[in-house]
Amino acid sequence: MQEKSKSWLKFLSEVILLVLLFTLVQYALSAGLVNQSYQITLTSMCINVILAVSLNLINGFTGQLSLGHAGFMAVGAYASVIITNFMDLPFIIGILGGCLAAGIAGFVVGVPTLRLKGDYLAIATLAFGEIIRVVLQNIDYVNGPAGIVGITKLTTWSWLYWAAILTILVIVNLMNSSYGRAIVSIREDEVASELMGINTTGYKVLAFVIGAMFAGLAGVLYAHYFYIIKPETFNFLKSFDMLVMVVLGGLGSTTGAVIAAIFITFLTLALQKYAAMRMVIYSLILIIVMIYRPQGLMGTKELSRKTFARIWGGKK
Template identity: 75%
Template sequence: MQGSGKIGGRLIAEVAAVAALFMLGQFLISTGMLEQYYQIILTSMCINIILAVSLSLINGFTGQLSLGHAGFMAVGAYASVVMTNRLDLPFIIGILAACLGAALAGFIIGVPTLRLKGDYLAIATLGFGEIIRVVLQNIDYVGGPSGIMGIEKYTTWAWLFASTILTLVVIVNLINSSYGRAIISVREDEVAAELMGINTTRYKVIAFVVGAMFAGLAGALYAHYFYIIKPESFTFMKSFDILVMVVLGGLGSTTGAVIAAIFVTALTAFLQSFPAIRMILYALILIIVMIYRPQGLMGNKEIGRKTLARLWGGKR
């Protein structure tokens, strides 16, 4: 066991490191050293990290194959845009509405479907994701199939960075808590977990709602950066893109999800110079990675405090 002073010191060091990272980003952006193109890629990376980490909570840690993540992102995007664009409320209200809306959608969808297992759950969530999209397509208030254009650009580096860190902190802490251990036990063996007195459905719903909430957050950030949202942007293909990051990173690894989100975003950007064969190369690289690392880039390992500490100061 460590003394509380040591933990406090470590916390201060971590906060300082995070703040330094933020300042560095802010410095590069405000001085224009990071060109707009790289800024957009950085934004995509942050949004993808939030999406991948939140889906990894559902797919990786709880072991429930959900294919409806883009649907929750859509709910968040639309909820926030209705607040800021239609009702002219501040961005923070939009963000809160996005999180609450998506969490609510996650709850409504999670309660009936999480009693299903495996393939059935995958199909049910896929269906729900599509329902959200089709419903949005038919609401004229939010622009119907052509969506909403001219959304104010509120997503700044500060919002992005804070949201990404918040997502990581909440999800990592959740996983390391007693809730997290219950959630992981559901993945490992649902029957055994139930025998141990764990209310598996309850923990599945908790994971699902938290995951959906952060997807909503990502949706809000996305909408207020990319100027337009339309139902077509949130098809199940988008859900698959996120799933690819989670699987690529390793099921059950938050750091894996982060690394994969960065890797996939950078890869897509890098391949822009080969327009004709871009998607072929993209798929090919994914296949190669999965052949050589079937457990994903990180497997279920994490790069956490311990690893960093070991690297930094030897044994602890």
């Protein structure tokens, strides 16, 4: 009975902490304390967190190297813009539609390709990302290569923040469940886990579809903030950007993905002024991290209340 009330207390404290952080930033935004430049950075940060955490589910936890994440983002972005801007339906339907479309795309791509292993899967997903881009370039309904300009700005801090929290919550809880343990067992040894009776393809597809849905969510939020989307935005370099965040944070660590996404967003902003040296500095930082922390910033470790408790020497 005591155990139960304690966990309930923990839950309450977490909710309060999250709401507090949200209200704090919301207050700063409405009071005009945050200038436009930081507002945009905040947006990019949340979108990058969603992308990195969802890609980490596929690449880090499931151990399947996917390079097509930008493709799912594109599906979500375009589907939602069609819903909100072309059909004039509310934003929430756009969000659900975008996620659903990306999830379906993930399923369609995942079922045949997830039977492939290692490099072959990487190639197949990379190809998928490129196919999406080229298909979008040739659809006149969405203006082909010029993209859709003048998208209504509907993404607000509330949407961004709670979308990022939702992504983290869903994926952390998934990984703490029996599904999560099955998913990790596939990463550790696919043959062994199959021998244990785990439906490896099924779990891989599950992880892939969930990852794709959240990439779609990121795409929806992106499209409704940045005014223009064009197929070129979602090229394979975008997928690599996400991969960099995941690898930098540590494959298989949600905390790592979040930290790396925030770090990379701020790094991009900080380097705007050093135009000529930007890519050099950016690359150098990545190389240095990879030399001294080849497992990424967090490795496969997570930061949780337990970690803090251990460090402070308090009760477990």
